[in-house]
Amino acid sequence: MKNIILIIMFLIISLPLFADESNEFDSDSILQINIKYGWDNTTNWKNSRKDLQENMNVFKQWDDKKQSHFTNCLKSMIAPGWGHFSTNNFLKGEILLGLQVLLAGSAYYFYDQSQDYYDKYKNAHQIDEINQYYINANSSYRTSSILVGLWIIAWGYTVLDTIQATENYNRDLWQTLYDQYMNNKVSVTTQGIQIRF
Amino acid sequence: MGFFLLSCTNLPYKKSVKTLKEGKYSQAVQKLDAYIETSKHPAYKEKAKELRSQAYYQLGLHEYEMAKYPEASEYFFLANSLKADSLLDNCYFEISQTALDDLDYLKASDYLSFIIFHLPESEKMPEVLYNEIIIQTNYSKDIHAAYATYHILQNRFQTSDAFSQATIIVDSFMPLLIDEAQAQWDNKLYAETLDKLFLYLDYPADFVKEIKEMIGNVYYTWAVSLLQNSELDNVQTYLLNAEEYNPKLANQVNDKLTELASIYIATGDNFLFERDIDNAILSYQKTLSIIENYQLAYDKIARTEEFTRRIAQAAQLVEAGDVQFSNEEYVAAYDSYSEAYKFDSIPQIYDKITLAYIWTRISTDPEQYAIEIVKRYQDGIIPDTIDDIETSAQKNFSRQDIRITPWQVFRTVTRNSYEVRYTIVIPDKNYFLRWLVRLETGEVVPLNEVTEELLPS
Numbered sequence: 001m002k003n004i005i006l007i008i009m010f011l012i013i014s015l016p017l018f019a020d021e022s023n024e025f026d027s028d029s030i031l032q033i034n035i036k037y038g039w040d041n042t043t044n045w046k047n048s049r050k051d052l053q054e055n056m057n058v059f060k061q062w063d064d065k066k067q068s069h070f071t072n073c074l075k076s077m078i079a080p081g082w083g084h085f086s087t088n089n090f091l092k093g094e095i096l097l098g099l100q101v102l103l104a105g106s107a108y109y110f111y112d113q114s115q116d117y118y119d120k121y122k123n124a125h126q127i128d129e130i131n132q133y134y135i136n137a138n139s140s141y142r143t144s145s146i147l148v149g150l151w152i153i154a155w156g157y158t159v160l161d162t163i164q165a166t167e168n169y170n171r172d173l174w175q176t177l178y179d180q181y182m183n184n185k186v187s188v189t190t191q192g193i194q195i196r197f
Numbered sequence: 198m199g200f201f202l203l204s205c206t207n208l209p210y211k212k213s214v215k216t217l218k219e220g221k222y223s224q225a226v227q228k229l230d231a232y233i234e235t236s237k238h239p240a241y242k243e244k245a246k247e248l249r250s251q252a253y254y255q256l257g258l259h260e261y262e263m264a265k266y267p268e269a270s271e272y273f274f275l276a277n278s279l280k281a282d283s284l285l286d287n288c289y290f291e292i293s294q295t296a297l298d299d300l301d302y303l304k305a306s307d308y309l310s311f312i313i314f315h316l317p318e319s320e321k322m323p324e325v326l327y328n329e330i331i332i333q334t335n336y337s338k339d340i341h342a343a344y345a346t347y348h349i350l351q352n353r354f355q356t357s358d359a360f361s362q363a364t365i366i367v368d369s370f371m372p373l374l375i376d377e378a379q380a381q382w383d384n385k386l387y388a389e390t391l392d393k394l395f396l397y398l399d400y401p402a403d404f405v406k407e408i409k410e411m412i413g414n415v416y417y418t419w420a421v422s423l424l425q426n427s428e429l430d431n432v433q434t435y436l437l438n439a440e441e442y443n444p445k446l447a448n449q450v451n452d453k454l455t456e457l458a459s460i461y462i463a464t465g466d467n468f469l470f471e472r473d474i475d476n477a478i479l480s481y482q483k484t485l486s487i488i489e490n491y492q493l494a495y496d497k498i499a500r501t502e503e504f505t506r507r508i509a510q511a512a513q514l515v516e517a518g519d520v521q522f523s524n525e526e527y528v529a530a531y532d533s534y535s536e537a538y539k540f541d542s543i544p545q546i547y548d549k550i551t552l553a554y555i556w557t558r559i560s561t562d563p564e565q566y567a568i569e570i571v572k573r574y575q576d577g578i579i580p581d582t583i584d585d586i587e588t589s590a591q592k593n594f595s596r597q598d599i600r601i602t603p604w605q606v607f608r609t610v611t612r613n614s615y616e617v618r619y620t621i622v623i624p625d626k627n628y629f630l631r632w633l634v635r636l637e638t639g640e641v642v643p644l645n646e647v648t649e650e651l652l653p654s
Contacts, residue, residue, distance in 0.1 A: 036275060042315055049277045052250070055243035062240050167238075174240040 058174070058181050065177070066170045069163050076162040080155060083162030087169035096158045103154055107147035114140035210241045214248065222252040222259075250276045257281060257288075266291040286312050286319035297328060302336035323359035326350040330363050340370040348399065371397070371404050378411065387419040413443020417450065424457060429464075432457055433487055458484040458491060465497060474505050511541030518549060527556040559613055559636045564606035567615040567634040571604075574641045582651060583619060583630070590623045598624050613637050616644065 039045040067087060076083030080100040084093030117137035124130045209232045217225035229249040236242045257272030261284055270288035273281040289308040296305035305328065312325045319325065326346050333343035347367050350360050374397055381390040394412045398405065420435035433454065440450040465480035478501055484494040518533030531553035538546045558566035572580050590599050602620035609616055613636045621628040630651065631644035643649040 039274075039277070042311075045274070045277060046315070052243065052246050052277070056247055059240055059243055059247075066240070170240065171238065178239070 054181065055178075058178050061177050061181075062170075062174050065173060067166050067173075069166045072162045072166045073159050076159045077155075080158050083158070084165050087162075087165040089165045089169070092161070092165070096154065096161070100151055100154050100158065103147050103151035107144045107151055110140045110144035110147060114138075114144060207238060207241055210236070210238075210245060213245065217248055217252055220255075222255045225249075225252045226256070250278050250281070254278065254281050257284065261288065264291075266295075282316055282318075286316040286321050286325075289316075290319075290321045290325060293325075293328060297331070302332045306332045306336070323350060323354040323357035326354070327359035327363050330366055334366055334370065340373060343367070343370070344374060344397075348396075351399070367400070371400065375404065375408065375411070382411075382415050382418070385422065387415055387422075390415050410443045410445070413439045413441070413446055416442065417446050417453075420453060424453065424460075427460075429457065429460060454487050458487045458494070461487070462493060462497060465501075469501055469504070472508075474501060474508075477501050507540040511537040511543075511546065514540070515546060515549065518553070522549075522553060522556070525556075525560070527553050527560055531557055555637065555639070563613070563615065563636055566636060567606050567617050568604045570634050570636070570639050571617045571632055571641055579632075579641075583621070586621055586628060586651075590621065594623055609633065611635075 037048065039048060072083035072086050074083075075086060079097075081093035081097030084090070084096060114137045117133050117140060121130060121133035121137055124133055209228065213225055213228040213232055216228055226249055229245045229252065233242055233245050233249070236245065253272045253276035257269045257276060260266075260269035260272060266288040270285055270292065273285035273288060289312050293305040293308035293312075296302070296308065309325050309329045309332070312319050312321065313329065326349055330343045330346050330350070333339050333346060337343075344367065347363050350357075350363050354360050374393070378390050378393045378397070381393065391412060394408050394415065398408050398412070400408070416435045416439035420432045420439060423429070423432050423435070436450045436453055436457070439446050461480050461484045465477045468474075468477035468480055478498055481494045481497045481501065484491050488494075514533050514537035518530045518537065521527075521530035521533060531550060534546055534550040534553050538550060558569075587599070587601065600620075600622040602618070602622075605618040605620075607616040607618070615634050615636065617632045617634050619628075619630045621630070628647055628651070629645065630648045632648060633642040633644050634640070635642075
């Protein structure tokens, strides 16, 4: 490798020897047909390759550390907000968890209340009481049903939002890993600034 | 629903990957291009670029297998990967080969240059360099560039067939390069000539002997030229180099080395004359590195060291004399200075001797010294003139008429200044001769008109 570098240096030094005229034997001239992706000169071409190689290094790390949409959705299905907590989206996870606990708890409360009214309705003997308990039982049951519906919507939303939360997490992860990689290339020491290529 | 949405995540990317896996590379490139253009997902965007590179590689490989090198090269170029490079160089080489066959040297050179500069690890490099040499020799007519390329070929691929073939080409123009060096030599551009010759010396053929002899000769003429201009610093090195590269010059080199040694001896003598002892010894020692056990140099060095010792002794005595002088021990100081003068006869010590003598006389018998100064004044002009006056008086007058009062000395108010008188009284004229004598400087000043007229200062 060292030998190759020396040869390249020698070639660069002896570049004028290779040409009778200033632009003769210009290796970039053959790139005129390859202007795609802005690679109209070898510098851009090589830089692009170098960038891709570096980004692939980051990608390998990212691929190992990224979170699965499926796993997070499963978590949110099992326990509301779990998927959000996994993606470090704690506030949203807490809100969604709280909302679902509230809706489920309320639904259960109204269902229990409707059962009470229903029992009283069955045991009542006066027509007014019978009517009133029936109305109350129905009302509580309806409320409970609405709350269950809302809870299902909240649960569904939570599961679906987990996909976006995971997506955001993975994007942020990429940026973090990319920044770390670039920062590791440039390190400030007591002896000065060091750049790793 | 959730799983449906889940499967829709990064759908264009997934579709592109699927297309690639199905071997539809052109479509995959288009889809990946579109995805890269529009995607906001940085990670998959980069991965898509890598997949696009793979797709281009496969497209290039397809063309390459059908020997469609220009098309394949475009795909490999767009693949922009090390893997693609391993075939890109082959494509460019084949294209350049075709261009060479069509005598399109410029195009051929463009492609070859690309390989040399941008694909340095190409396994085709020996052939590439060989073709470049052909172009540089036949088209550019630049044999220097061809030789530079040949050097690379030699350094990296000495065992290759391309190197053997290139040697035949270089053989044909090597005499021209040597002639160019000869022309520079004729113009006395020695350093430039040697630079070239040393470069050509790496050439592994019969010319080595010829080049070595030429290097020896250039060194020799350079050394002689420097010797003539008295620029001695590098002469010995160049002479030794001359003999190393051309042993036939041994006798001439020896003569010149002897001449150089003589010059150093003469230079040392000059330094010694100027009392520059260090440089004198340095100069003598230089001859020892030229001629081993050179007796003359040893003698000169020994003499210089003895001289140094004597100077040091004289300096010590002068120092002692100075102390004595400042203590007004003028006789002792005079002796010390005189002894010092025996070791180092320089005017400065002589002056000190004179000064010590003056002060010895001043301190012991100043009056007598004052008379001596007057008598010695201008080689004794005063006593001679007095004699003349007395002789003339004796001719014209009787002895009784002439009255002479010989040398009288009187102290003056000025320190170490005395008045010296000599009186001649004759009938027609009286000579009251008076001088002021300053003992420290030996100055004699007439004190009256008669004295001044008679003996102008």
